[in-house]
Amino acid sequence: MTALRGDLTMTWALMRRGVNELLRVPAAGIPGILAPTIFMVGLTAVFGSLTLLPGFTTDDYITFILPVGFLQGAGFTGAATGVNLARDIELGWFDRLLASPAPRGVLLAGTVLSASLRTVLPFSLLMIVGLSLGAEFPGVDGLLLALAIAAVFAAVAASYAVTLALKFRTQAAAPLMQAGVFMAVLFTSAYAPEPLLTGWLKDVAAVNPVTLILDAVRQGFVGGVTWSDTWPGLLALAGLAAVVVALAMRGLSRTSD
Amino acid sequence: MAAIEIRGLERRFSGGVVAVAGIDLEVAEGEIYAFLGPNGAGKTTTVRMLTTLLRPTGGHAIVAGHDVVREAADVRRSIGVALQEAALDPLMTGRELMHLQATLHGIPRNDGVRRSTALLNRVGLTQAADRRIGTYSGGMRRRLDLATALVHDPNVLFLDEPTTGLDPVSRRAIWEEVRKLNDEGTTVFLTTQYLEEADQLADRVGIIDDGRMAAEGTPALLKAQVGRPRLELTLVTGVNSEHTRAVEVLARFGEPLPSKNGMLMVSLERGASDIALVVRALDEAGLGVETLNLVQPSLDDVFVEKTGRHLEGADKQPAAETGVGAEQ
Amino acid sequence: MRGRLVWNLRVVAALGRRSVMQAFRRPQFLAPIIVFPSLFLAVNTGGAGRAVDLPQFPQVHGFLDFQLAGAMLQSTMLAGVSGAIALAMDIEIGFVDRLIAAPIARSSFVLGRLVATGMLGMIAGIWFIAVGLVFGAHIAGGVMGALVVIAMVALNALAWGTVGAALALKSGRASVAQGVFPLVFVILFLSSAFFPRGLLLEPAQTIADWNPMSLIAEGLRDPIISGLSFGSTMKGLGGIAIVAAIGTALSMWGLRARLRAG
Numbered sequence: 093m094t095a096l097r098g099d100l101t102m103t104w105a106l107m108r109r110g111v112n113e114l115l116r117v118p119a120a121g122i123p124g125i126l127a128p129t130i131f132m133v134g135l136t137a138v139f140g141s142l143t144l145l146p147g148f149t150t151d152d153y154i155t156f157i158l159p160v161g162f163l164q165g166a167g168f169t170g171a172a173t174g175v176n177l178a179r180d181i182e183l184g185w186f187d188r189l190l191a192s193p194a195p196r197g198v199l200l201a202g203t204v205l206s207a208s209l210r211t212v213l214p215f216s217l218l219m220i221v222g223l224s225l226g227a228e229f230p231g232v233d234g235l236l237l238a239l240a241i242a243a244v245f246a247a248v249a250a251s252y253a254v255t256l257a258l259k260f261r262t263q264a265a266a267p268l269m270q271a272g273v274f275m276a277v278l279f280t281s282a283y284a285p286e287p288l289l290t291g292w293l294k295d296v297a298a299v300n301p302v303t304l305i306l307d308a309v310r311q312g313f314v315g316g317v318t319w320s321d322t323w324p325g326l327l328a329l330a331g332l333a334a335v336v337v338a339l340a341m342r343g344l345s346r347t348s349d
Numbered sequence: 350m351a352a353i354e355i356r357g358l359e360r361r362f363s364g365g366v367v368a369v370a371g372i373d374l375e376v377a378e379g380e381i382y383a384f385l386g387p388n389g390a391g392k393t394t395t396v397r398m399l400t401t402l403l404r405p406t407g408g409h410a411i412v413a414g415h416d417v418v419r420e421a422a423d424v425r426r427s428i429g430v431a432l433q434e435a436a437l438d439p440l441m442t443g444r445e446l447m448h449l450q451a452t453l454h455g456i457p458r459n460d461g462v463r464r465s466t467a468l469l470n471r472v473g474l475t476q477a478a479d480r481r482i483g484t485y486s487g488g489m490r491r492r493l494d495l496a497t498a499l500v501h502d503p504n505v506l507f508l509d510e511p512t513t514g515l516d517p518v519s520r521r522a523i524w525e526e527v528r529k530l531n532d533e534g535t536t537v538f539l540t541t542q543y544l545e546e547a548d549q550l551a552d553r554v555g556i557i558d559d560g561r562m563a564a565e566g567t568p569a570l571l572k573a574q575v576g577r578p579r580l581e582l583t584l585v586t587g588v589n590s591e592h593t594r595a596v597e598v599l600a601r602f603g604e605p606l607p608s609k610n611g612m613l614m615v616s617l618e619r620g621a622s623d624i625a626l627v628v629r630a631l632d633e634a635g636l637g638v639e640t641l642n643l644v645q646p647s648l649d650d651v652f653v654e655k656t657g658r659h660l661e662g663a664d665k666q667p668a669a670e671t672g673v674g675a676e677q
Numbered sequence: 678m679r680g681r682l683v684w685n686l687r688v689v690a691a692l693g694r695r696s697v698m699q700a701f702r703r704p705q706f707l708a709p710i711i712v713f714p715s716l717f718l719a720v721n722t723g724g725a726g727r728a729v730d731l732p733q734f735p736q737v738h739g740f741l742d743f744q745l746a747g748a749m750l751q752s753t754m755l756a757g758v759s760g761a762i763a764l765a766m767d768i769e770i771g772f773v774d775r776l777i778a779a780p781i782a783r784s785s786f787v788l789g790r791l792v793a794t795g796m797l798g799m800i801a802g803i804w805f806i807a808v809g810l811v812f813g814a815h816i817a818g819g820v821m822g823a824l825v826v827i828a829m830v831a832l833n834a835l836a837w838g839t840v841g842a843a844l845a846l847k848s849g850r851a852s853v854a855q856g857v858f859p860l861v862f863v864i865l866f867l868s869s870a871f872f873p874r875g876l877l878l879e880p881a882q883t884i885a886d887w888n889p890m891s892l893i894a895e896g897l898r899d900p901i902i903s904g905l906s907f908g909s910t911m912k913g914l915g916g917i918a919i920v921a922a923i924g925t926a927l928s929m930w931g932l933r934a935r936l937r938a939g
Contacts, residue, residue, distance in 0.1 A: 126859050134866030137881035139725045141733075141872075153878075267708045275716060283724025290740070293723020400778050404937065425780035436771035440702045441695065452691040453779035455684045497775075 099198050106202020111209050113176065124168045125214045129221055132161035135283070136225070142284055149285050149314050150228075158222040159309040160282045162238055163302070165214030166207075166246035167273035171266070173207040174253020178263045196344045200254065200337070207250035208243040215242050227313070234312015237322065241309050244329055249273050251336035258343035280306050301328035352378045352413060352505050352536040353399065359407030360394050368394040370560035371408060376538055376553075378504075381531050383551035384540040385648065387660055391560040392540035393433060396509045399538070400430045413504050426454070429498035429535075431491070433509040439483030443474055443493050446482065447500060454501040461500070468496040472526065488519030495526060506530065508539040512546060524550055544648040544660060556652060563655040572646045575654045578621045579606065579644045581614050585637035598630050621645075688781045692789025697796055699763055706763060709755040709858070710801055715808065718748040721871060733875055737902045738815040745809045746898035747870035749830045750890065752801040754861045757837025760794045761854035764845035768935075783936065787846075787928055791838045798834020802827035814901070822900035829897055829913055836917045839924025846931030870894040892916035 132154070140153040150156050180186040189199055215238075223229065230238065253269040260268075279296045280303040281289065289297055297303045308325025311317040353376040360369040369391040376382040384392050397403040399412055401421040410417045413427035437446065444465060451461030469478045472492040477485060485493065491511060498506060508527070512520040527550060531537055541547055547554045548568050556563040556571075564571060580599075584591055595613055599605050603618035617623050621643055631638055652660045700706045718741075726740040737743050767773050776786050806816070806823050816823050844854050865871070867881050868890035877885055885891050896913015899906050 130859050130862050130866070134862060137878050138866055138872045139728070140878040141731060141876040142725055142728060144731055145727055264703075264705060267705055267712075271708070271712065271716065278716075278720045278724070283720070284727065288727045289723055290726030291723050293720065293726075296723075402774055402777055422780050425778060428778075430775075430778045432771065432774060436773075436775040438695075438699075438767075438770070438772055440699055445695075449691055449695060450775075450779070452687055453776070453781050455687075455780070 099195065102194050102198045103202040103205065106199065107206040107209055110173065110176075110203065110206025114210055114213070124172050125165065125217055127168055128161045128164040128214060128218060131164060132157055132218065133221065133225070139283060142288075145284075145288060147285065147288055152226060152228065154222055154225045155227045155313050156310075157282070158218065158227050159238060159306060159313055160277060161218045161222065162215055162242045162309055163245055163277045163306060164273075165218055166211045166242040167249040167277050168270065169211045169214060170204070170207045170246045170249025170251075171253045171269040171273045173203060173210075173250040174255075174257045174269045175263060175266045177203060177254055178257040178261065178265060181257060181261050182263060190347060196341060200251070200340055200344060203254060204247040204250035204337075204340075207246040211242055211246035212239070215239055230312025231317065233317045237311065237317060238309045238313075241305060241325065241329065244333065245305065248329065248333050248336055249276075251333070251340045255336065255339045255343045258340070258347060276300070276302050277306075282306065301332055304328040305332075350378065350414060351375045351411070352380070353382075353538060354411040355399075355408070356410075357408030358395065358398060358405050358410055360391075360398060360403065361406040368560055369398070369405075372557070372560075372562045374555055374562065374565065376536060378536055379531070379534055380552045381527065381537045381539070381550055383547040383554045384538070384557055385542070385544070385547040385554055385652075385660070386540075386557035386563075387542060387658075390557045392542075392557060393509055395557070396432075396507055396538070396540055400428060400432075400507050401425055426501075427504050429501070429503035429506045431494040431498040431506075431508050431511060433513070437482045437490055437494065440481060442479050442481055443469060443485070443496075444478040446493065447478075447497060450497040450500050456501060464500055465496075468499055469493075472496045473522075488515050488522070491515060491519070491523060492526075495523070499530070503535065505536045505538065508537065510540055510542065512541070512543070520546075542660065548648055554648065556648075556655060558652070558656045558658075564651060568648065571648065571651045575646055575651045577603070577616050577618065578646065579614055579616050580624065580627060581612050581640075581642040581644060583612050583639045585639045591636055594634060595631065595636050598634050598636070599627065601630065602627050685782055685785060688785045689788045689792060692776075692785060693792035693796070696760070696763065696790045696793030700759070700793070700797060706759045709759055710752050710797055711804060714748045714752040714755065714801075714805075717751065718744055718805070718808075721747070725872075728872070728876070731876065733873070735873055735902070738817070739813060741809060741812055742814045742817075742902050743898065744871065745805050745814060745901055746826075746894050747865070749802055749805050749826070749897055750833065750870050750894050751861070751865055752805070753798045753830055753834040754837050754865070755858070756794050756797045756801065756834050757839075757841035758844075758854060758857050758861060759841075760790055760838050761841030761845040761857070762851050764790055764842060765849060765851040765854045768845065768849045769851060773935075777936065783932065787839075787842045787932060790842060791835055794838030794841070795831050795835040798838075799827060799831040801834070802830030809901075816901050817903050818900035818905040822905050825905060825910060826897055826900050829893075829910075829917065832914070833893060833897075833917050833920070836921035836924055839921055839928050841924075843924055843927030843931045846928060846935050849935065864888070864890055868894055889916040889919045893920075 135157055136154045142148060143151055143153050143156070177186065252272060256265050256269050279293065279300050281297055283289070286294070286297055286303070304324040305328050308322050311321050353374075355372060355374050357371050357373060358369055359367070359371050361367050372395065384395065386392050394403065398405050399410055399417060401417050401424050404418060412424050415423040415427070417424050441449070447465035447469060448461055451465060456464065469475050472495060474489060474492055474496065477489060482490065482493065495508075495511070511527070512523050515523070524546070527537055527539070539550070551568060553565065553567055554571060555565045566574070584595060592608075592613070596605050599613060599615040602623050603616045606614035606616060608614060615627075624641075624643060628638060628641070649660050652658070700710070722741045722744050728734055729737060729740050773786060806827065810816070818825065841854070844857060848854065867884045868888040869877070869885050870890060874882060874885050874891060892912045893916035896909050896916065899909040
């Protein structure tokens with residue numbers, strides 16, 4: 093029991109460190125918030141007229157794309173966690189953590205869960221921007237669901253980025269982390285409902301698990317929140333999480349090779 | 350003709366900071382001149398003005414026969430520059446950088462390749478020449494920087510803190526190279542914060558502090574002007590009464606200096622030749638000497654005399670020590 | 678006199694070669710120019726492709742044909758910012774000092790990098806035309822149209838290169854240049870780069886009507902979707918000239934300020 097308590101304490105300490113970084117250097121958080129916001133607002137301005145197409149599920153493009161913003165914000169926050177880890181590795185600070193008695197699982201949990209905490213910031217700001225641009229309020233259940241999924245997605249993205257950081261051990265891997273997240277979130281029903289996608293994107297979105305996650309987050313914004321729309325997204329999230337966490341743990345155990 | 354001639358050179362920065370407050374100096378052709386001073390004294394600012402990277406706000410400077418402001422392009426043709434930050438591109442290989450530098454000086458391609466190869470060989474970088482500079486050690490970077498400064502056979506070479514941060518072996522390698530270049534006729538103007546470097550390399554030393562010249566001359570002359578050798582000794586027994594008697598004895602030979610950690614010190618009025626007399630006098634007084642050390646005046650003593658302060662970090666550097674009975 | 682000209686050209690070529698080599702040796706520099714715009718192109722085409730069904734959408738062979746111009750425009754603007762980061766890094770590590778202390782013309786520092794950015798722009802133009810053709814796009818203006826587009830892309834890269842140089846010279850810091858990336862997207866979203874002007878939502882539509890990037894985008898797009906048109910090409914070149922003029926003026930100001938400050 094005390095071992096578990098110890099683990100939890102360490103995890104919490106690592107999480108707090110991740111959040112502290114953001115509080116100490118708030119400017120570092122700006123790219124993570126700015127990019128999804130610009131993207132969301134920009135895409136609405138440019139492609140907003142798509143709602144005129146028959147078969148489009150809402151009348152406001154901003155309502156449709158706000159959930160994409162949430163996932164992007166969570167994704168970039170996760171990617172930033174990976175970049176920070178790469179920097180810690182370059183500076184040698186990570187070696188200090190590895191040499192401590194903290195179990196590898198705790199190191200990973202503390203690092204990626206800090207992304208979950210930090211994602212509250214872009215989430216809130218995007219929500220405010222979205223609402224002020226006329227997005228429909230998703231209802232309390234929709235909002236909480238979206239926040240919960242975004243937080244877990246941030247951890248998933250962070251695990252992916254951490255795996256890359258451990259493999260390449262340099263901040264030069266940052267574009268790879270960001271591109272991965274970018275593709276994961278956008279190769280989905282991000283721009284338009286699935287039936288209205290064209291060409292290769294239609295095929296990819298059909299098999300991309302993030303499409304299910306996005307549809308789950310979209311509940312409340314587009315239509316109501318129902319269990320039948322929620323559980324596929326949760327399943328996809330759990331599946332992705334299992335894969336990336338396994339990869340990250342393997343990467344961690346390999347650091348002593 | 351003087352290789353470098355400076356009159357009233359001044360550099361004022363916005364905000365009122367005066368980095369260089371009016372200096373005069375001359376460097377003869379074929380000389381090695383060392384500009385010695387602590388961090389922030391104005392050494393780098395002076396070098397940047399002499400190498401046309403910075404405009405003086407007062408006074409003038411003539412380098413290799415050309416005014417640094419009005420004939421800047423002519424100055425650039427005649428000087429080689431190796432700056433403190435070793436402005437190297439980590440993504441290029443050593444050879445690529447040499448070729449680029451040759452092109453910058455208008456050296457025709459074949460000639461440039463030939464000179465680059467020869468210089469890389471000279472500084473011992475032939476094997477590393479095709480590796481990226483990002484993989485070089487500090488010593489290798491300095492050597493490459495030196496090589497790039499020489500590609501166009503300059504008359505005057507400017508080195509800004511050439512061995513700062515290097516290990517002793519790399520440091521000596523650079524010194525060797527500088528001496529060889531000087532033997533071949535290149536005038537060298539170097540800045541340094543290391544006493545030993547100025548002492549070992551320079552024909553003449555200029556001491557700069559707070560933007561002004563504090564002293565100038567050959568190392569030997571400067572030291573002779575200022576210091577008398579200092580004798581440091583400890584007694585066999587640390588009994589206080591014996592201490593007081595010892596100090597009385599020592600006072601006959603010069604001014605006793607405040608003791609440090611039980612070590613007695615006296616500045617020898619008549620120089621090192623008095624050592625034997627000191628030992629005999631102590632012996633006659635029944636005082637046994639455990640350790641005895643003769644410390645020659647250093648450039649730091651010169652610095653302290655002229656400015657009232659130690660050269661930064663000088664007290665951490667081993668002074669030029671000699672044992673008992675050493676030659677002058 | 679002729680000897681001097683040859684020397685200057687050699688220096689500009691050597692510095693240009695170095696800048697191009699930098700882009701290929703540091704993937705973070707190349708990624709924004711090719712990888713990211715290509716991804717965006719792919720997603721835009723697949724995601725918004727049905728827009729061609731909208732009544733107000735202009736006649737096109739395919740949505741991809743419409744999107745190519747935006748991708749090229751994005752690529753060249755990002756190339757300008759990438760160049761800014763590289764030049765700022767040169768300033769930060771003191772490499773520019775090496776150039777200042779050498780007996781070369783002061784303008785060579787900037788010209789060398791501009792040549793490189795122009796080349797990268799040309800490569801981007803060729804890349805996107807090729808990608809477009811591979812994925813079924815149709816160049817209405819034929820071979821001539823393609824050449825005109827590639828030439829305009831290269832010129833646009835040069836123009837944005839001057840803007841990037843100004844940014845680097847004035848700030849001297851890579852982090853500042855890096856911070857400009859989002860601005861590129863804002864400027865592009867507020868133009869007709871990715872969608873017809875008439876279908877943009879307000880207030881973006883009004884801004885796009887005044888944004889020179891719209892002129893450039895349409896100048897790049899028309900040879901692909903409808904064929905060569907003198908008016909459209911001239912307007913595109915006009916937009917590029919505006920950017921180039923602002924960029925050049927700011928660069929010269931920045932260069933002078935930097936040389937003075939030492």
